[in-house]
Amino acid sequence: MNPLDTLRHQGLRKRLVEGLKIKGIKDEKVLNAISRVPRHLFMDSGFIQFAYKDQAFPIGAGQTISQPYTVAFQTCLLQLKPHDKVLEVGTGSGYQAAVLLEMGVNVFTIERQRELYLKVQQLLPQLGYFPKFFYGDGYKGLPTYGPFDKIIVTAGAPFIPEDLLQQLVIGGRLVIPLGPTDQQIMTVVTRVSEIEYKKETHGTFVFVPLLKGTEQ
Template identity: 80%
Template sequence: MDSPDTLRHQGLRKRLVEGLRIKGIRDQRVLDAIAKVPRHLFMDSSFIQFAYKDQAFPIGAGQTISQPYTVAFQSMLLQLEPNEKVLEVGTGSGYQAAVLVEMGANVFTIERQRELYLKVQQLLPELGYHPKFFFGDGYKGLPTYGPFDKIIVTAGAPVIPDDLLQQLRIGGRMVIPLGPAEKQIMTVITRMGDDDFKKEVFGAFVFVPMLKGTEK
C-alpha cells in the first residue's frame, strides 16, 4: 500500500475513538473496531490528512466515506452478535464493511456503482477484510442469500424497501436512514413476526440518496 498504517495513524485513531466516546458511543466493540480499521487507506491521498477527523469526505462517483460518528452510531444500533449474517446496502468506500467484519460479522455488501464496487473488491482483501461483494440494486437486496440477522443501509432512503423487510429474519434488526434528500431520520426496524415490524427513531442525519438500479 502507498500509505502504510503507522504509529502516528494509530495514535490519531485512538484520539478519534476518545472523541466518539465523548459523543456517546458506548459499545466497546464498535470503538475497538474503529480503533483498528485504517480509515486513511480508504480515502484518496489528497484527503489523507483529514482521515481521522470526525467528518465525511468525497470518495468519487458522487459518494462519500461516512463520518466516523455515523459509522459508529449505525454499528451500535445494529446490536451485533458474533458471526451474525449482515447485509450492507451501499458498500461505498468499504469502510463500514471493514468495521463490521472487524466486529465479527459475516458481511454481505451490495454496491450499485461499478467503479466503487471494483475498487473496494480489490482494497478490502488487501487490508485483510473479506466480506462477500455484490454488484446490484440495493433496493432489491440479496434474496437468494437471506434471511439476514441484521441489515444496514448506508444511504438515505425515501421509503423502506419492502424487499429488504422480507429479507430480515424474525427477531432481526434493520438500521436505515429514512426520509427526503435534505435530511433523514435514523430508524431501526425490528421484525417481530411475518408481518409485524417495530419501528424506533434515533435522530436526524444527512446521507447521500439511495438510488434504484445500477450504474455501469
C-alpha cells in the same frame, strides 16, 4: 502490521475514538473495531490528512466515506452478535464493511456504482477484509442469500424497501436513514413476526441518497 498504517495513524485513531466516546458512543466493541480500521487507506491520498477527523469526505462517483460517528452510531444500533449474517446496502468506500468485519460478523455487501464496486473489491482483501461482494440494486437486497440477522443501509432512503423487510429473520434488525435528500431520520425496524414490524427512531442525519438500479 500494515506498513502503511503507522504509529502516527494509530495515535490519530486513538484520538478519534476518544472523541466518539465524548459524543456518546459507549459500545466498547464498536469503539475497538473503529480503533483497528485504518480509515486513511480508504480515502484518496489528497484527503489523508483529514482521515481521522470526525467528518464525511468525497470518495468519487458522487459518494462519500461516512463520518466515523455515523458509522459507529449505525453499528451500535445493529446490536451485533458474533457470526451474525449482515447485509450492507451501499458498500461505498468499504470502510463500514471493514468495521462490521472487525465486529466478528459475516458481511454481504452490495454496491450499485460499478466504479466503487470494482475498487473496493480490490482494496478490502488487500487490507485483510473479506466480505462477500455483490454488484446490484440495494433496494432489492440479496434474496438468494437471505434471510439476514441484520441489515444496514448506508444511504438516505425515501421509504423502507419491502424487499429488505422480507429478507430479515424474525427478531432481525434493519438500520436505515429515512427521509428526503436534505435530511434523514435514523430508523430501526425490528421484525417481530412474519407480518409484524416494530419501528423506532434515533435522531437526524445527512446521507447521500439511496438510488435505484445499477450504474456502469
